[in-house]
Amino acid sequence: MFKKYKTIITTLALCGGLIMGFNTLKTPVYASDDAQTVITNDENGIPDKVLYDALLEKLDSNNDGVLTKEEADEGVYFLSIKEKNITSLKGIDKINVTNTLVLDNDNITDISPLTQMNGLEILELCGNNISDISVLKNLTSLRTLNLDDNNISDISALGNLKNLTKLWMNNNNVSDISALKNLNKVTYVGLSNNNVSDISALGNHSTLTHLEFDNNNISDISVLKGMTQIVMLMFANNNISDISALEGFVNLEKLCLNNNNVSDISSLKDSIKMKILLLNDNNISDISALSQYNELYRLALQNNNITDIESLKLFFDGCNTDYYDSDFLYYDTDNTLQGRVLLYGNKIPESAYRRVASRFILGYEVCQRYKDSGDSLTGKTWLEAQQPVADENNSSDDNDNGNTTNNAKVVQLDDGNWYRVVNGAVDYSYTGVASNEYGWFYIRNGALDWGYTGLTNSEYGWFYISNGVLDWGYTGLANNEYGWFYVKNGALDWGYTGVANNEYGWFYVKNGALDWGYTGVANNEYGWFYIKNGVLDWGYTGVAYSEYGWFYVKNGVLDWSYTGVANNEYGWFYIKNGALDWSYTGLACNEYGTWYIVNGVVAFDYTGTINNVSVVNGQVVGHEHSWVHHDDxxxxxxxxxxxxxxxxxxxxxxxxxxxxxxxxxxxxxxxxxxxxxxxxxxxxxxxxxxxxxxxxxxxxxxxxxxxxxxxxxxxxxxxxxxxxxxxxxxxx
Structure with missing residues (x-):
């Protein structure tokens, strides 16, 4: 089904006049006239046996077991020799590598043999033991350089690489990056796990789009101010507290600032293209800047001071389609919670989660990931794993129902009734929602009112109460003295527009409230329906309007199968597959006759001949239909x-x-x-x-x-x- 990716390495060579023999040890013997055309595996050629054999395997075009200068000079566009334990590169400059050289995860310490390979554009040497890179100053054609996982501290040689666009030097010992100041073409700089404290050399680099500086000693990122072209910033595990320089970063898609000292993230409000945002382990309490983030794929906010997550509604709505992904939330092999959204270690009450996140997310069962045996279910839900806390006024751990010292908690007193008790006394002035370890309840004048069913307000929002208990499982219409409203998962959903029901029927809801003034077509998960004065009208048959167009309704339900002529108070129209077809001109019929249609409307003003039949005032006359039946x-x-x-x-x-x-x-x-x-x-x-x-x-x-x-x-x-x-x- 899928095309295979092809890597083409051209290693064609012409070899003439080669006379080869073998002694008993299978060592090549060359005629003296041809000795100068052979690259040998010794100090005069390429002494490292591993390197030599790898080159021979890739470049020996005629499979004669001999590497010739002609074969080496022919040129290879891409040469990759990884994890072969190469120790010496001596003689590698005899190979004409025209573009890319990859020597990752070997045992290389000395790269001076690369000094003459100035045609290289891509060089990868990660995972070696290199400390001296001074030779690289001569490789001025380099565009991509990967030196991850080495022992490099001095990068002054890089100042000469004016064509460099991508640089990876993660996991080294670099502290001074001033050499990067004049690299005006660079787009990507990766220097995580080094000793960098000053990034001022990166200022005014209009080409920079990606910066990777996790695990350094950086405290000041003001140099980034105005660099709004940046797409990715990775500054985890530093000492950053002020991120105001990031204001206006409208192109930012990935930001990692976990394990810093950030408290104010208001500068991020315009970064609505964000897909990955890691802000865990900081001092953040206000996340309102994230209210318009509707493209987020991953969000980490654990271990902060957050109590209000209303701003994450758009994010949670976006999560709904992928909540079933096995990586949505899981415990890794170290028993650390991982996943698409992490909020534990804050002060977020359960009621806040229930208002903002869908029932699907709240009930998602968390997996435990094992190194060798796959995943297994833990029996713990997403909500439980996020460790919601009790509300501020319900912080006591004392669950003794007879103890009235609880602070703002619903408790049972000696008379058998339940009350909202504050500082040891019943608060008879309170009417609203309150909780204890068993759930949330409706309190009227200080006492739990088991008889109340309806909507009630609290400092946390509006909720649906059934027989005195907040019903997190209820989705539908509910009312109070102010009107009828749409409730989703127990909380009033001001964002809902569509058709909803209760025991009295089906109604049209707009922005969370029942709209008695609406007449037209509206929908829910079951289909499209005709609404009259806010109520679904099962008796209506005819043409009705919605913001999407005009449609044919039969017995209150949009009938997608209908094709013919139908009417409403404005006239008669041609319907095709349930929708008014303004483009149709021709004949159509219904139970009242056959009609001439012009641009979707019956042409009552037309008299003439159409398709060899007579039309008078829009209706076909004097024509007997000869019906031919067509099966399904x-x-x-x-x-x-x-x-x-x-x-x-x-x-x-x-x-x-x-x-x-x-x-x-x-x-x-x-x-x-x-x-x-x-x-x-x-x-x-x-x-x-x-x-x-x-x-x-x-x-x-x-x-x-x-x-x-x-x-x-x-x-x-x-x-x-x-x-x-x-x-x-x-x-x-």
């Missing part, structure tokens, strides 16, 4: 996953007669990015793993089969009668 035509009907129903657990519901449709998606095994299911997916992943700026360190991929919808064989064109004379289709 079958085809495949597909319903996308966005329109499928789900159980409360989140599992898709496969309707009767349907079968599930799955697509094999290429998923990055490291960062879990989805590269799609088309023929180019593997190639996109490989580009991502090798050269993508946004994610680094990705090693493999796997195929995950993801539900894309459901399908069935059904009637595409219903059985109908068509007039052989005028071509009109008999309507209902």
């Amino acid at each position: 035509e079958y085809g495949e009907k597909f319903i996308s996953k966005d329109n499928m129903r789900r159980y409360d657990s989140g599992t898709y519901i496969i309707d009767d007669g349907y079968e599930v449709v799955e697509e094999g998606h290429i998923i990055c095994g490291t960062c879990r990015k989805d590269f799609g299911s088309d023929d180019e997916a593997v190639e996109r992943w490989l580009h991502h793993a090798v050269s993508d700026d946004f994610y680094v360190g990705c090693q493999n991929y796997f195929v995950q089969y993801i539900v894309s919808g459901e399908k069935c064989t059904t009637v595409i064109t219903p059985a109908h009668d068509e007039c052989s004379g005028c071509g009109v289709v008999k309507g209902e």
Whole structure:
């Protein structure tokens, strides 16, 4: 299904006049006239046996076991020799590498043999024991340089690399980066796990888009002010407290500031393209700057001082489609909670989670990941794993119902009734919502009112109460003295617009409130319906309007199968597959006759001839239809996953007669990015793993089969009668 990624290494060579013999030890013997054309495995050629054999394997074009100068000079665009325990590069300059040289994870200490390889554009030497890189000042064609995991401290030689665009030097001993000051083409700088404290050399670099400086000694990032082109910033585990320089960073997609001293994140309010935001282990209490973040994929805010998460509603709404992902929340092999959203270690009450996050998310069962034996369910829900705390006024651990010393808690007193007790006394002035270890309850004049059912307000928002208890499981309409409102998971949802119900019927809700003034078409998860004065009108049949257009309604329900002529108070119209078709001109019929339609409307002002039949005032006269019957035509009907129903657990519901449709998606095994299911997916992943700026360190991929919808064989064109004379289709 997927194309295989192809790497082409051209190593063609012409070898002439080579006379080769072998002694009993299989050591090549060369004629004296040809000795000068052979690169030998000794001090006169390439002495490192491992390097020599690796080059021979890649460049010996005629498979004669001999590496010739002609073969070496022919040129190789891409040369990669990894994890071979090479100790010496002497003689490697005899090989004409025209673009890319990769020598990762060997045992190299001396790179001086590279001094003449000034045509290189990409050089990777990560995972070696290199300390001296002075030779690199001569490689002025370099565009990409990877020196991760070495012992480098002095990078002054890099100041001469004016064409450099990407630099990785993570896990070294660098403290001074002044050499980067004049690298005006650089876009990516990776210097995590070093000793850098001053990044002023990066100021005014208009090309910089990605900075990676985790685990350094940086406290001042003011030099970044105005560099709004930046896409990624990684400054975890530093000493940063002021991030005001990041104001206006509208292109920022990944920000890692975990384990710093940040308290004010208001400067991030415009970074609404953010996809990964790691701010855990800081001093943050106000996260209102995140209220417009609707593209977030991952959010880490654990171990801060947060109590209010209303600003995360857009984020949680975006999580709903992927909550079933096995990486949504899990304990890793070190028993540390990981996942797409982490909020534990704050002061967030359970009621706040229930207002903001969906029931799917709250009930998601957390996995335990094991090193060798896969995953297993823990029995703990997402909500439990986030460790919600009791509300500020309910902080006592004393659960003795007879003890009235609890501070603002619902307790049972000696008379058998339950009361809201504050500082040892019943607060008879209080009416609203209060809690204890058993749940949330409705309090009227200080006492729990078991008889109350309806909506009530509290300092935390509006909630639905059933028989005195806050009902987190309720979704539907509820009322109070102010009107009727839409409740989702026990909390009033001001963002909902659509059709909702209660025991009295179905109604139209706009922005959380029942809208008695609305007449038109509206929908919910079950379909589209006709609303009159805020109430679903099951008796209506005709043409009705919504913001999406005009539609045909039968018995209160939008009828997508209807094709014919229908009316409302404004006139008669042509309907095709349930929708008014303004583009149609021709004949159509209903139970009252056959009509001439112009631009979707019955042309009552027209008299003449159409399709060889007479039309008077828009109606066909003097024509007897000759009906020809056409049977049902079958085809495949597909319903996308966005329109499928789900159980409360989140599992898709496969309707009767349907079968599930799955697509094999290429998923990055490291960062879990989805590269799609088309023929180019593997190639996109490989580009991502090798050269993508946004994610680094990705090693493999796997195929995950993801539900894309459901399908069935059904009637595409219903059985109908068509007039052989005028071509009109008999309507209902």
